[in-house]
Amino acid sequence: MGKILAIDYGEKRIGLAVTDDMKMIAFGLTTVATSEIFDYLSDYILKEKVETIVVGEPKQMDNTASESELHIAPFLVKLAEKFPSVPIKRHDERFTSKMAFQTMIDSGLKKKHRKNKALIDEISATIILQDFLKTL
Template sequence: MGKILAIDYGEKRIGLAVTDDMKMIAFGLTTVNTPEIFTYLSDYIPREHVETIVVGEPKQMDNTASESEVHIAPFLVKLAEKFPTIPIKRHDERFTSKMAFQTMLDSGLKKKQRRNKALVDEISATIILQDFLKTV
């Protein structure tokens, strides 16, 4: 069985999360610097048998695309070119950064740890993936 990989795209960093083999639970995977993402994915995807990729879709409150979508669109094109046999799905990512920060607060992380934007990105990817799993 393959896994589902979630991507929280950012211009500087990309948060990644992945499911277990049964596609029931989302786990934070890591955060990768954006320029290094395709090197990372080229190694990870075949090794871990990723069968679907979910990319966060940032939207405004009125359901229109957010301004960051202009940066995500070229990434999606390249992702589809590099991994043509893997379906790429989009999933609404509104409020995931706020939810990630709240998760950090609720888990008792110290202020210095909460400033770790890479951790916020990884938690955001996990939230995107866990929410996506509810729809499958």
């Protein structure tokens, strides 16, 4: 059995989350600089059995693609080229950043720690993945 890896793509940073082997729970993995993501993923996928990659799909309220999709499309092409044996799925990521920030507040993180954008990206990836797991 393999894990599902989720990606919350950003131009500067990419939040990552992963499931347990039974694909029941999503865990925050880390945040990686966008420029270093393919090195990180190559190492990670070599060490861990990744069955599927889920990439957040930013949409507008009217269900049309967000402007961010212009940056994600080339990333998706390269991702598919680098890891041709791993299926790539998309999942709606609307409101995940707001939900991540609220999660930080609810968990009692101090204001200083809530400014950590890398943590927000990691939590967002976890929310995307947990929501994706509900569709399985």
